[in-house]
Amino acid sequence: MLRPRLCIGMSVAPTWLSGEGWRHQGSGIEGLYSSDLALDVARRAEAAHLDFVFRPDASFLPLSVMEQSFGFSSLDPTLLLASIARETSRIGLVTTISTTFGHPYHAARQLMSLHWLSRGRAGWNVVTALQGNENFGLPDMPSSEARYARAAEFTQVVRRLWGSFPSRALLVDREAGHYADTDLILPIDHQGANFQVRGPMNLPEYPGADIPLMQAGGSALGVDFAGQVADMVFAQTPDLAAALAMRRQLSDRAQAHRRQPRDVRLLPGLSLYLGDTREEARALFLATHHRLDRQQRMARVRDFLGLDLADWPDDRPITNADLPENHRSPRCASQCDALRRIIRDDRPTPPDLLARPEILASVHWQVIGTVDDAVAEIATWFRAGGIDGFIAVPGGSVRSLDLLLDALIPRLVEAGLFRSRYTADTLRGHLED
Numbered sequence: 001m002l003r004p005r006l007c008i009g010m011s012v013a014p015t016w017l018s019g020e021g022w023r024h025q026g027s028g029i030e031g032l033y034s035s036d037l038a039l040d041v042a043r044r045a046e047a048a049h050l051d052f053v054f055r056p057d058a059s060f061l062p063l064s065v066m067e068q069s070f071g072f073s074s075l076d077p078t079l080l081l082a083s084i085a086r087e088t089s090r091i092g093l094v095t096t097i098s099t100t101f102g103h104p105y106h107a108a109r110q111l112m113s114l115h116w117l118s119r120g121r122a123g124w125n126v127v128t129a130l131q132g133n134e135n136f137g138l139p140d141m142p143s144s145e146a147r148y149a150r151a152a153e154f155t156q157v158v159r160r161l162w163g164s165f166p167s168r169a170l171l172v173d174r175e176a177g178h179y180a181d182t183d184l185i186l187p188i189d190h191q192g193a194n195f196q197v198r199g200p201m202n203l204p205e206y207p208g209a210d211i212p213l214m215q216a217g218g219s220a221l222g223v224d225f226a227g228q229v230a231d232m233v234f235a236q237t238p239d240l241a242a243a244l245a246m247r248r249q250l251s252d253r254a255q256a257h258r259r260q261p262r263d264v265r266l267l268p269g270l271s272l273y274l275g276d277t278r279e280e281a282r283a284l285f286l287a288t289h290h291r292l293d294r295q296q297r298m299a300r301v302r303d304f305l306g307l308d309l310a311d312w313p314d315d316r317p318i319t320n321a322d323l324p325e326n327h328r329s330p331r332c333a334s335q336c337d338a339l340r341r342i343i344r345d346d347r348p349t350p351p352d353l354l355a356r357p358e359i360l361a362s363v364h365w366q367v368i369g370t371v372d373d374a375v376a377e378i379a380t381w382f383r384a385g386g387i388d389g390f391i392a393v394p395g396g397s398v399r400s401l402d403l404l405l406d407a408l409i410p411r412l413v414e415a416g417l418f419r420s421r422y423t424a425d426t427l428r429g430h431l432e433d
């Protein structure tokens, strides 16, 4: 444990309505393309004193899922969070901006705008993106190396632009008629492999609290990048062993970049299917994913692992030796690694593998059970030093969301694992609390 209490973020994606979740009466799905859904959750998350709400994002629309659910269709995350800024006062607002497709000048200005509008509560989830190249004139997705090199340069430019108009340069001296001390507003004159940016930025830095960075991407390059720049890491760690290994790697890479391990908070996604009983939770999970048929599940196995299960006997276990050696999904190395670990450790048969939550849903840490089950598991992982907190990704229905905010978080407070009130009103303040 690197800090005494958990850091807790809440996805406003809204994951609890994915799968079949949106079809429940009263799901509120009609509010998806307005602020309504996210605002309601943000207000409730603020009442529970969470560190931040968080909006992941994608710049492409896979049509295959749209017939059955809302998929990746969504409002622009930064605009959505800006609309929430004035309706809340304490909770952090973490948006997602990809470093692969956009330009750092735009990103720097959008993020600092959100920071001003929320009075110091903005955070940036730095992603190198999974897909979407065809929407930006790129014939293929750039390699992992190219994406992380661009991410490092992009992030450096954004930070330098934020610093190019320091808050102390803002004088607003009515009497003398001096608005700003222009000696302090300096160009950055960046000439790099990907960007040429003169600066300065046309917006001053928000005084007193900087914008924390979150990173998502679990390959060796991703972890090194996180060790260099991230305050938080959104990770996929399906079991405690994976979390402990990730925590060790992050600490190692943080120190290699002359930072402290505690500066980089490991916050895995925690997918929660909660019910009053375990049976209820399991039924909720299965009902949520029942429309994913065997063909679709096998397609996921093929995509992630390069393994074709079409003619595989149902009683034959799948072992490490069966996995094609050089298959790399272009999409996400960390997700594939998690599935490889399951095959290495559990040797599942095809029916076992195809029923795994990791195939049906995500490779996030999953609790399918009661609030007691979730509290026990979170406490175990935290006390073992595997996590610094988590990002809640409730699934299945609004009921999972309600149990998270109304029952689970208060139980963590009672256990002394989470704050009972805010002591700060900026995101940086919450992280250091």
Ligand SMILES: Cc1cc2nc3c(=O)[nH]c(=O)nc-3n(C[C@H](O)[C@H](O)[C@H](O)COP(=O)(O)O)c2cc1C
Pocket: 055, 056, 057, 058, 059, 096, 098, 126, 127, 128, 129, 130, 131, 144, 216, 217, 218, 219, 220, 221, 222, 223, 234, 235, 236, 269, 331, 332, 333, 334, 335
């Ligand atoms: C937990 C997690 C969350 C992610 N969220 C996003 C996202 O919201 N938007 C996005 O474009 N990419 C997202 N990504 C993709 C990563 O930014 C990255 O492109 C991908 O994981 C490949 O990098 P890697 O090989 O280092 O994992 C996410 C990845 C992970 C592991």
